[in-house]
Amino acid sequence: MSAASHSSQPGASVILPGATLGVLGGGQLGRMFAHAAQSMGYFTAVLDADATSPAGLVSHHHVRSGYEDPQGLAELARLCAAVTTEFENVPAAALNQLALSLPVSPAGASVAIAQDRAAEKAHFVKCGVPCAPYAVIETAEQLAAVNDALLPGILKTARMGYDGKGQVRVKTREELATAWAELGQVACVLEKMLPLAHECSVIVARSRQGAIVNLPVQRNLHREGILAVTEVYAGNLPAAQAEQAIAAAQSVAEGLDYVGVLCVEFFVLESGQLVVNEIAPRPHNSGHYSQNALDVSQFELQVRCMANLPLVQPRQHSAAIMLNLLGDLWFTNSPTAKTPAWDQILALPGCHLHLYGKVDAKRGRKMGHLNITAATPEQVRATALQAAAILGIAPF
Incomplete structure (x- = not known):
């Protein structure tokens, strides 16, 4: 040592x-x-x-x-x-x-639960955190026994699915049977489709001694299964909803006896109810804004957890929006990869460019992110929409 x-x-x-x-x-x-x-x-x-x-x-x-x-x-x-x-x-x-x-940190046991949607759902239930109604499908008998009330739903492979991969929307029992066959009859979870208003996430950090801190609640927009935009500022979610999300995320982490940084993703239903979607046992795209809008980033919290250093509650000093930068932006109006106009982006106030050092831009590949900070939600949204327009990102 x-x-x-x-x-x-x-x-x-x-x-x-x-x-x-x-x-x-x-x-x-x-x-x-x-x-x-x-x-x-x-x-x-x-x-x-x-x-x-x-x-x-x-x-x-x-x-x-x-x-x-x-x-x-x-x-x-x-x-x-x-x-x-x-x-x-x-x-x-x-x-x-x-x-x-x-x-x-995190421990293998925690990561194993996050790798298996069936185990993950069972953990949510054990923690008393609401999730979408679901059924585990590992056999033809379980497929036949699926309750009609779960349709229409989303069939997800229990393992190795992320960014929308390994997921099929199904409306009928016939579509469900076909989808399970197409996924190779591997272990799957069928989740009932719920009427979503939007999505949000909470990142917590927990020490070996059980101390726990959290980032502010992040409001997220996904496009084609990949996070596109994260907005974090006062009023991005109703206060009671934000408090509920933080409490649920802490409960999930404590139930795992988790050590490290954990992201808990939620669906917010049209009724206002929160249901937990999934966990990521690591820092998360939706926490990238913390590099420029908080006094302690999610990555510093990761270091503090593993080095057994004290955890302090991060404080937000600026309204923030994060734009995910996919390889598609290199091909806007160009058949071959062309570097986006970063000089125009960096001329905007409060724009912080983070590129990941990947040599080749490919469509759908995460190449970087843009953190935008400002004094007010109105200012940060105005600048973020300007930046999106320059890059060819659809408005939000």
């Missing part, structure tokens, strides 16, 4: 700057984690097989191996005082293996 740590007990010690912190996964979330850790004086190590992974390119150490490679995991454990993950589909077994020799 690092000399900057104070104890041989995994998880018991404070890990001070000067130590090396590791992350499983080399994507943009790992990159932003590495930047946050480095700004606080830590060294960073990334385990990812891709030689050009965004996080690997900016870290002090890049262990180039798969998540289940014993030698790669051993090397990461040798380098690091603690490890986290930036990707929910990292095998829970890899986290459990690392946890034998150093603090790992």
Whole structure:
């Protein structure tokens, strides 16, 4: 264990700057984690097989191996005082293996629940947090036994689905049977479609001692299953609804005995009722605005959790809107990839550009995000709509 740590007990010690912190996964979330850790004086190590992974390119150490490679995991454990993950589909077994020799947050058990929609739904029910009516479908018998009241619904693979992948809308029993066959008859969850007003999310951070803090409630707009816009300012949701979302997110984290940063996504129904949709055991797109609108970002909270440093409640100092920047923007009015007019964007007040260092722009690929901050909700919306118009993003 690092000399900057104070104890041989995994998880018991404070890990001070000067130590090396590791992350499983080399994507943009790992990159932003590495930047946050480095700004606080830590060294960073990334385990990812891709030689050009965004996080690997900016870290002090890049262990180039798969998540289940014993030698790669051993090397990461040798380098690091603690490890986290930036990707929910990292095998829970890899986290459990690392946890034998150093603090790992979140724990493999928490990540395993987030990886399985059936286990995730059961956890929500156990925590007393309302979710959409659902049925688990793993066999032809369960398919036949589905209650008609769940239709129309959305059939989702229990594992490995994200950003709208592995999901099929179904209206009838026939469509349900066809969709399950098309998904390969793998374990699925059928969720009843509910009348949505909008979506929101809450990001919480929880320490090993059970201290918990939260970011403000984020109002989210998804397009084609991918987060497009996040708006965070006073009045983005009614106060009572926001308080309910925060309480539910804290309940979900505490029920998991979670350590680290956790995003809990909600549907807000036309009736005003909140239902939990899913969890992400890591920082989240909808929390990116925290880099420029809060005094503590979600990535700094991730560092504090894994290093066993004190958690402080983040304070928002500016109204904020985050625009997700997909590779499609490189192809606006151009058959070949063309760099967007960032100079025009950066001429607007309160625009903060975050690009992820990905070499090739591809449609649907997350290339970066734009955080817009201002003194008032009206100002931030006006600037964000200007920026969207320049980039060719549909208004919202």
